[in-house]
Amino acid sequence: MDKKARSKDISDIADLTSRNEDWKYVSLQSDINNLELGNNTELEPTEGYHLDANGTSYNINSEVDGVTFTDLVDIENPVIEESIKRPIDKFLFQQITRATGGFRVDVNKDVTEYCKVNFQSKQSTIPYIGVNVNKNKSAKFFINFGDLVQSNIYPLIELNLDTNSNLELIIQVTSSYEINLINSLYAKLEKDASLSIHMVSTGCTFSRSRIDVDLFGNGSNFNIDGVYFGENKQTHDNRVFVNHLGQNTTSNMQTKGVLGDESTSIFTGTIHIAEGASKTESHQENRNILLSEQASAQSVPNMEILCDDVICGHGSSVGPIDENLYHYVMSRGVIKEKAEKLLIKGFFNEVINKDSWNIINEEVSSQLISKYDNVLERANNG
Amino acid sequence: MSMANIDIDLGKYSLGWSDPEKNVFKPEKGLNEDIIRKMSEIKEEPEWMLEYRLDAYKKFLKKPMPDWVAKEKLGSLDFDDIYYYIKPTEEQADSWDMVPDEIKETYEKLGIPQAERSYLAGVTAQYESEVVYHKNREDLEELGVLFCDMDTAVKEYPELVKEYFGSVIPSGDNKFAALNSAVWSGGSFIYVPKGVHIEDPLQAYFRINAENMGQFERTLILVDEGASVHYIEGCSAPVYTTDALHSAVVEIVVKASGTCRYTTIQNWSNDVFNLVTKRAQAYGNATMEWIDANIGSSLTVKYPSVYLMEPGAHGEVLSVAFANSGQHQDTGAKMVHLAPDTTSLITSKSISKGGGRGAYRGLVRVEEGAETAKSFVRCDALILDDNSRSDTYPYMEIEESTAEIGHEATVSKVGEDQLFYLMSRGLSEEEATSMIVAGFVEEFTKTLPMEYAMEFNKLIEINMIEAGAVG
Numbered sequence: 001m002d003k004k005a006r007s008k009d010i011s012d013i014a015d016l017t018s019r020n021e022d023w024k025y026v027s028l029q030s031d032i033n034n035l036e037l038g039n040n041t042e043l044e045p046t047e048g049y050h051l052d053a054n055g056t057s058y059n060i061n062s063e064v065d066g067v068t069f070t071d072l073v074d075i076e077n078p079v080i081e082e083s084i085k086r087p088i089d090k091f092l093f094q095q096i097t098r099a100t101g102g103f104r105v106d107v108n109k110d111v112t113e114y115c116k117v118n119f120q121s122k123q124s125t126i127p128y129i130g131v132n133v134n135k136n137k138s139a140k141f142f143i144n145f146g147d148l149v150q151s152n153i154y155p156l157i158e159l160n161l162d163t164n165s166n167l168e169l170i171i172q173v174t175s176s177y178e179i180n181l182i183n184s185l186y187a188k189l190e191k192d193a194s195l196s197i198h199m200v201s202t203g204c205t206f207s208r209s210r211i212d213v214d215l216f217g218n219g220s221n222f223n224i225d226g227v228y229f230g231e232n233k234q235t236h237d238n239r240v241f242v243n244h245l246g247q248n249t250t251s252n253m254q255t256k257g258v259l260g261d262e263s264t265s266i267f268t269g270t271i272h273i274a275e276g277a278s279k280t281e282s283h284q285e286n287r288n289i290l291l292s293e294q295a296s297a298q299s300v301p302n303m304e305i306l307c308d309d310v311i312c313g314h315g316s317s318v319g320p321i322d323e324n325l326y327h328y329v330m331s332r333g334v335i336k337e338k339a340e341k342l343l344i345k346g347f348f349n350e351v352i353n354k355d356s357w358n359i360i361n362e363e364v365s366s367q368l369i370s371k372y373d374n375v376l377e378r379a380n381n382g
Numbered sequence: 383m384s385m386a387n388i389d390i391d392l393g394k395y396s397l398g399w400s401d402p403e404k405n406v407f408k409p410e411k412g413l414n415e416d417i418i419r420k421m422s423e424i425k426e427e428p429e430w431m432l433e434y435r436l437d438a439y440k441k442f443l444k445k446p447m448p449d450w451v452a453k454e455k456l457g458s459l460d461f462d463d464i465y466y467y468i469k470p471t472e473e474q475a476d477s478w479d480m481v482p483d484e485i486k487e488t489y490e491k492l493g494i495p496q497a498e499r500s501y502l503a504g505v506t507a508q509y510e511s512e513v514v515y516h517k518n519r520e521d522l523e524e525l526g527v528l529f530c531d532m533d534t535a536v537k538e539y540p541e542l543v544k545e546y547f548g549s550v551i552p553s554g555d556n557k558f559a560a561l562n563s564a565v566w567s568g569g570s571f572i573y574v575p576k577g578v579h580i581e582d583p584l585q586a587y588f589r590i591n592a593e594n595m596g597q598f599e600r601t602l603i604l605v606d607e608g609a610s611v612h613y614i615e616g617c618s619a620p621v622y623t624t625d626a627l628h629s630a631v632v633e634i635v636v637k638a639s640g641t642c643r644y645t646t647i648q649n650w651s652n653d654v655f656n657l658v659t660k661r662a663q664a665y666g667n668a669t670m671e672w673i674d675a676n677i678g679s680s681l682t683v684k685y686p687s688v689y690l691m692e693p694g695a696h697g698e699v700l701s702v703a704f705a706n707s708g709q710h711q712d713t714g715a716k717m718v719h720l721a722p723d724t725t726s727l728i729t730s731k732s733i734s735k736g737g738g739r740g741a742y743r744g745l746v747r748v749e750e751g752a753e754t755a756k757s758f759v760r761c762d763a764l765i766l767d768d769n770s771r772s773d774t775y776p777y778m779e780i781e782e783s784t785a786e787i788g789h790e791a792t793v794s795k796v797g798e799d800q801l802f803y804l805m806s807r808g809l810s811e812e813e814a815t816s817m818i819v820a821g822f823v824e825e826f827t828k829t830l831p832m833e834y835a836m837e838f839n840k841l842i843e844i845n846m847i848e849a850g851a852v853g
Contacts, residue, residue: 021450025779275768290783293750301789303774308765308795318778319786 010097013090022089022210025266025298026237035094035154038123046148049118055125055153056101066109067139072102072128079104079130079158083186085243085272086212092184095126095156102128102156107139107165114140114170114359119155120148130158131167133193138166142359145203149175157185161193163217168196170360174203174367183209191217191246198357199226199255200364201236202371208237215242215249222251225351227364229371230263230295231378240269244280244310253284256351258344258368259295260375268300271314275306284314289321289347291375321347337376344372412462415439418564421467425533425567428540438553438563445557448683451712451743455681459655464627466565466598522580528573529584532600535571542573546602550633550689551661558683559659562598562631569599569630574609574640583612583645583831601632603642605668610641614834627655628679634662636670638692643671647834649678649841652708660686661716667694673829675702676711677841685743687716690724690755697726702826705738705770706845714744714775719755719785730761731823734770735846741773748785755782761791764822766815816846 015033016023040054045061051069052059060069088096105115119127133139145153161167173181181204187195201207213222228236242251257265267286288297301314321343329339345365351357352364410417418439422432447456522529528539535543553563574580605611628650636642642662650656656679664670672686688697699715717726732740742761763772774791796818804814820827820842827835 278768288780290780290785293783295783296750296779296781298780299778299789300776301774301791302776303791303793304771305763305765305773305793306771308768308770310765311794313790313792314774315791316776316778316789317787318780319788320784 008088008093010090010093013088013093016090020089022087022239022268024268025264026206026208026235033090035091035098035126036124037098037100037126038151039100040121040123040125042120042122044120044148046118046120049116049144051115051117053102053117053119053127055119055121055123055127058101058103064111064113064115066107066111066137067115068106068108070104070106072099072104075104075130079132079160080186080188083188083212084214084216084245086186086241091154091182095154095184098126099128099156100125102130104130104132105141107131107133107137107167110137111139114142114168116142116144118144118146118148119153121151121153124152124154126154126156128156128158130160131169132160133162133165133167135162136164137162140168142170143172145171145173145175145181147175147177149181150177150179152180152182155181155183157183159185159187159195161187161189161195161220163190164192165190166194168198168356170198170200171209172200172360172364173207174200176203178205180204180206181208182206185209185211187211187213187222189213189215189217189220189222192219193217194221194223196223196356197226198360199224199228199238200360200367201226201228201238202367205233206235206237208235208239210239210241212241213243213251215244215251216246218246219248220246221249224252225254225354226256227348227351227368228255228257228265229368230257230259230265231261231371231375232263233261234263235266236263237266238269239266240284242269242271242282244271244273244277244282247277248279249277250280251282251284253286254351255285256287256347257297258289258291258347258372259297260291260372261378262292262294264296264298266298267316268298268302270302270304271312272304273307273310273312277307278309280307280310280312282310282312284316286316287347288318289344290318291320291372292379341369341372345369411465413439413464413466413565417466421565421567425536427536430544431536434548434553435564435566438560439565441554442557442560442564445554445560447557451683452681452710455655455710459627467567522584525578525580526575527578527580528571530571532569532571532602533567535602539571539573542604543571543602546604546633546635548633550635550663551631551659555659558629558657559631562600562629562659566598566600566631568597569601569632570603570613571601572603572611572613574603574605574611576606577608578606579610580612583614585614597626597628597630599630601630603632603634603644605634605636605640605642607637608639609637612643612645614645614647614831626650626653627657629655630658630660632658632660634670636662636664636668638666638668640665641669641671643673643829644686645673645830646675647830647838648674648676648682648684651678652680652706654679656682656684658682658684660684661689662687662697663689663691664695664697666692667696668692669696669698671698671700672715673700673826674713675826675838676713677704677845679711680708681710681712683712685714685716685745687718687745688726689718690720690726690752692721693723695721695724697724699728699730700826700829701728701730701732701742702823703730703732703740704842704845705732705734705740707736707738710739710741712741712743714742716745717747717757719746719748719752719757719782722751722753722755724752724755726757728757728759728761729825730759731826732761732763732772733766733819733822734763734772735766737767737769739771739773741775742791743773743775743777745777745779746787746789747777747779748782748787750781752782753784755785757785757787759789759791761789762822763791763793764819765793765795766819812847816843819846
């Protein structure tokens with residue numbers, strides 16, 4: 001874990017407030033500067049998952065060939081020595097210094113099957129997940145924060161992708177409990193490495209993901225796509241910071257969300273292209289549909305470009321469904337309510353119909369639609 | 383647009399000026415309540431203005447320095463090493479020889495007459511913190527338009543000034559607005575009565591012309607119902623000064639169905655800190671346009687904003703920034719939608735070169751209840767070499783579900799195919815790049831009166847070819 005952080009003292013780090021740029025728009029709970037943590041003793045095995053984890057301990061249900069797990073307490077070498085640009089704030093500092101349990105995964109062979117990890121917790125924890133993909137190897141991970149996660153959880157994820165390695169990672173947040181999930185993910189990519197992250201966020205009261213990626217090696221590539229759906233008073237907060245440090249690196253970001261009831265979404269991110277990182281190509285897109293009067297969206301897609309030989313662009317939008325699309329669908333005899341549902345499905349399909357989403361496509365699609373139905377029902381009942 | 387018929391005979395300004403009080407005030411560096419009291423006394427201001435200044439001074443002391451922009455440069459700013467008020471005097475010696483050669487050469491290249499060059503370089507003009515007006519506009523008086531410097535307005539139109547001064551930008555808005563509110567001097571006051579359309583742009587030149595001299599002008603423009611005005615501030619030729627802080631406040635109120643366009647061409651010499659607060663309120667069906675070009679200064683921090691107060695109001699910002707060696711242009715726009723059916727458009731074009739840093743920083747905020755508000759933000763940046771930097775920080779805060787908000791941005795270098803096309807027709811690489819850059823900012827240039835547009839294009843060319851290699 002981060003050397004920079006471990007050399008610091010907590011008293012030197014200022015308390016976080018929502019004036020802090022990285023926590024802007026968040027109504028911070030008082031405990032964020034002093035996380036209350038507990039100890040989970042139970043660990044039920046769940047079907048269909050290779051590994052169950054509760055933030056304190058974990059249990060392997062079925063081995064995956066080519067993948068080895070090491071308990072946090074036995075880790076000799078950290079997955080990541082230190083991040084290059086990520087600032088260490090008081091929250092991250094606590095995650096790094098107070099992690100309650102977890103594991104390191106080493107990928108030593110090409111693994112084509114998804115390695116599935118299911119989280120469960122009744123007490124607040126900081127689970128650590130370190131993934132190290134060795135040279136020329138590829139792997140797929142699926143991390144689920146479903147209904148077994150019943151208390152605040154603050155995962156700390158570190159990914160190290162060695163030369164020419166490849167990692168696909170799905171992070172799914174669907175817990176229907178009124179809890180906070182605050183995730184910090186850092187990835188470092190060596191030459192020609194490729195990382196794809198797919199994110200689903202429909203659960204928790206406050207679901208936040210901060211992702212920092214250093215595209216360190218020449219030719220490395222990062223993709224992230226995600227969907228979120230807000231209902232009730234949910235907040236979906238996604239922050240993605242991509243640092244293009246090597247040459248010929250590429251990144252692509254696409255996140256789409258629908259906000260109903262009094263929910264809110266926050267998307268901020270920065271594409272940083274360092275001096276000398278020539279031939280970089282980077283795109284960033286964030287689209288939001290607001291379904292109800294009380295819903296809101298904040299979108300701040302930043303760029304910092306210190307190099308001339310780049311192709312870089314971003315787009316972001318917030319609004320209701322386009323009237324022209326309604327017109328198109330309704331002129332074919334579809335009533336308005338159905339038209340809206342179809343259009344929302346189509347809005348998400350642009351992300352979830354990609355091949356890389358095959359494993360969760362159907363499940364996610366039905367989750368999103370049932371969320372939409374809930375919002376609609378509440379709206380109709382006044 | 384017809385060519386402005388305002389007579390730019392700058393040599394005449396020194397003739398009509400007399401200053402009976404020139405020995406009364408000995409300027410000193412730094413700021414305290416006494417300086418503010420003396421300044422207000424010399425200006426023969428009413429008591430309320432003195433109170434306003436003193437209150438703002440307290441706010442200035444309390445407000446923290448912004449920590450989100452240009453930390454290093456702002457950190458080097460020494461508030462105690464600045465003259466906050468210098469009474470205009472005729473005693474300044476002509477020191478054309480002291481003007482740096484590169485500035486003289488730029489005047490030469492732009493073909494500016496000698497009289498005007500001396501004026502721009504700050505060596506012959508007679509006013510320092512105060513504004514120079516080009517001529518008595520009798521035609522404007524007939525229409526009932528009030529157009530004078532702010533100090534005169536405080537005395538002659540106290541009711542209007544008292545009602546609106548500080549109403550758009552409160553004195554505690556930010557540290558630099560507080561500073562301006564405490565020590566403001568000069569600036570323009572314009573009132574355009576109901577239904578009056580002013581055909582030609584109104585203009586005023588400002589300059590800083592004493593060493594370590596801060597300039598804190600204050601402008602207030604009131605456009606009454608159905609009226610329209612176009613105001614041009616600044617000039618495209620470089621304005622020479624040393625180590626100065628320029629911190630202006632511009633407040634504009636556009637009443638129902640009124641139109642106001644405010645054009646700025648900022649070309650301070652490359653050591654000025656230009657920290658400006660500009661804000662307008664647009665009422666029902668009114669239109670407010672900020673057209674803002676920043677070429678000079680060491681650091682510019684400026685985000686012209688429009689508060690769209692009533693249904694149908696429309697705001698536009700067209701911002702052009704050229705960040706050359708050693709410069710940081712942190713510019714952008716803010717649009718705050720407070721009422722239904724309001725619309726806004728932000729277009730930003732920035733060019734970074736020779737190690738310069740150009741940043742777009744903007745905010746679109748749609749409050750709940752601003753139904754069917756629409757806003758579109760377009761940011762394009764050109765980076766001309768590997769040492770330069772371009773940043774985009776677009777904030778979008780949307781609380782209304784029927785609002786439609788879009789943002790698109792691109793950053794690129796000059797296209798090789800474009801260069802190839804032009805060079806195959808006999809242009810050098812430098813000429814071709816200049817032409818592409820001029821095309822990149824054409825959206826801005828075409829809003830300018832002819833003589834400004836020509837000078838602006840020439841200036842881009844000089845900026846491109848100076849400081850060595852292009853591309």
